[in-house]
Amino acid sequence: MSYLVQLVLILVLTKLGAHLSNTLNFPSVIGELLVGVLAGPAVLHLLTPTSFTHYFAEIGVIVLMFIAGLEGNLGLLMRYWKPALTVATLGVILPTLSAAALCVWGFGFSWATAMFIGLILSATSVSITVQVLKEMNHMNTREGAIILGAAVADDIMCVILLGICVSLFGTGAAAQSQSVGALALPKILFFILMLVLGKWFVPYFLRFFDKLNASENVATAALILCFGFAALAVSLGMSDVLGAYFAGLAISETSFKEKLALKIEPIGYAVFIPVFFVSIGLNITFKGMQHDLLFIGLLIIIAIIGKQFGGALGAHLFGLNLNEANIVGAGMVSRGEMALVVANVALSAHLIDQNHYTAMIVVTVITTLIAPLVLKLFIQRAQKEHSEIKQSRTKIDEVKS
Template sequence: MEFILYLVLILFFTKIAGHLSVRLGQPSVLGKLIVGIILGPAVLGWVESTEFIHYISEIGVLLLMFMAGLETDLKQLQQNWKAAFSVAIAGIVLPFIGAYGVAELFGLTQNSALFMGVLFSATSVSITVQVLKDMDKLNTREGTTILGAAVVDDVLVVILLAVMMSFMGTGEEISLGLLVGKKILFFGIIIVVGWLVVPKFMKLLSMLKVTEPIITVALIVCFAFSYFADLMGMAGIIGAFAAGIAISQTNFKHVVETKIEPIAYSIFVPVFFVSIGLNVSFEGVGAQLGFVLVLTIVAILTKMIGGALGARLTGFNNRSSMSIGAGMISRGEVALIIASTGLQAGLLLPEYFTSVILVVIVTTLVAPPILKLFFKESAKTIINRNDKDFHQSF
């Protein structure tokens, strides 16, 4: 029954920490992430990263991205696809160069340096989604651009990683054509199924004389899309996000949204936030402190500047561009998965694994306050401009 104790500790302390974060003017998610570090092996050691925690957190991040899809304005997303591509590409190129340069500076091998570039090109917006939801900014032009860019980023980074592993002889022979074909096939099937099948499937099964048929069917769609995404070499969160968008186009959107949220936030999402902090360990980091500090600064700045540059090139003003760049900073669970893959393939040296994980966690921790700061400043700029226009009209 030890897992029950873990749940008690996680649920209690995440709520307290989230409340304190809000009182201090920070996003609630920041407190929840810090709780994971405090409760985990890095500090108190009260909660361990068990298989149970892993599975609950996996469901948590899928539900979080599913709800993001439900709340996304599809028309807004379609209108901003150019900006999303621009943000994703610039947000890959700069971090790749930056991380590669840091690895070279500290004497890592050529293969390891290239892998570092790919690793820190990744983006995970699961944390960003929570911050945007808290600020009611998820459905803004900036919010939908961040979400769209994250999808493009995921596809491109997975392809980059596969190409690298193929050329460096660290994995099985990988056909680039097959890899790209699977991505195209994934989006093609998801669009057709989401547009034609999901509405009819929801309507048909909603008539079942059982408890909560609509919510159950929605969860089936969410998890099925996630599994299919994973099967096609994509992150499961992309499938969950697509499932949310598909259901948002049906008449069941409001019912699903209002009933899924309590399920997600009562247990699954808090465990996901804590699970990120549980990966932190300070063992052996002292000898690589310079490497960790330099890589952290470069990882944060290159992703933010790259994303902002991509946004600026597609018509966003300076403040909005920086807000979008800030939304791309977090590497989160996507980078953790890539790091583990690189370790197994011999692209990431074992002695650097802990330091790299720590940098990934730090990028995830700093993303919420930076994101809130820029969105707040952006809102102030709009208000001041409106006030100026109002006074000039008289």
């Protein structure tokens, strides 16, 4: 099948899937994810993962997180950095240790393999969460700010812990020994560069392009910054989506924010982002899974409860009520590209075999499918609670008057 036919199928099926999902009152992203599962190798074999879908999906997730940054609020993020860091820490510790203990005491794994499996479950991907927050108009709330801030901290923790575990336990090309300092320094440099470039270079760059005599100057400049920051992040050992998010966040502090949001969103949501959501479902295959059903089922439970409880507890410690804290917890449940990166490193370091690698891909995809449903449920509960409080206050004011 040619790449053009693949693209036509993906675009048609994702829009139909999103429509059906919205009609049934589910987040649209659920329909798009299920398209990948149903049309992919797991069921109908209409689509298969190819280099085309891989690179389009990479661009899709980068643009999605760039849009999230573009619509973000830097002041809100800075205001809630303490709860975000607490949520991230608890959200890494609980699923990692729980999964490692299950693997060692329940299934006889070595501690080295068990720690890597735990790390796979500790990695959060907010790209799916961002889509639900946008749909529910919940992005620029304190819960949204805590989720995004925690995802950044979570990413850093996961990368550093991954490097330490590879150094201690791994073998092969992926396990070349590095000191903790060598692992940490590029990450520190990344944040310094993001701060400096975001504050001084980004506004100048956009103003320079705005003066050029060519079409769509500023939109092109924004995409250059998006992909440039993503490439810089990868070169310093960070996730490309993290670089794209910071590029968007830097632009959100300029006067070009509103103009660019109207330009970039159609580019992402018309083509690239649907391919990203479908690509997640294409990674699922049910071949040989019957031997690992108990293992997969227990890991899914730990993956969901560990993140949900850890995130909610961290948020509740900083004064969020139960519904708001549960929104934060649910926002941290989704796994994605970072979990897949850890799984690939574990496989190349000979710490998990192909069967367990496949099992971890299934766990990652299923938690990613469940996360938007749970998040939407808690957001609806919080909105209902706010509505009831507002109505009761209105009645009290009417009685007083």
